[in-house]
Amino acid sequence: MPTTTTRFTHEQAPCGQAVDGERFRDWDDECVLSDELFYDCGCRSISHEYHDGSVSRSVVRHDGKVLEDELIGEQ
Numbered sequence: 001m002p003t004t005t006t007r008f009t010h011e012q013a014p015c016g017q018a019v020d021g022e023r024f025r026d027w028d029d030e031c032v033l034s035d036e037l038f039y040d041c042g043c044r045s046i047s048h049e050y051h052d053g054s055v056s057r058s059v060v061r062h063d064g065k066v067l068e069d070e071l072i073g074e075q
């Protein structure tokens, strides 16, 4: 399964700061696509896309506050 890790710089984190971080993307049989962003300040943004087309997304700020947690496109 291909997994890619990308280092990014100066991206806007969910808390509003422009920080560096890392992005992981991988694919497997269960969950079609995982896209996870980890910001150096501690914020993270994770989305998973499934075979049926639904997408789950969660955004957690570096202090632990959940800014977004949803499942989109559930049938």
Ligand SMILES: [Zn+2]
Binding pocket: 013, 014, 015, 016, 017, 039, 041, 042, 043, 061, 062
């Ligand atoms: Zn942050």
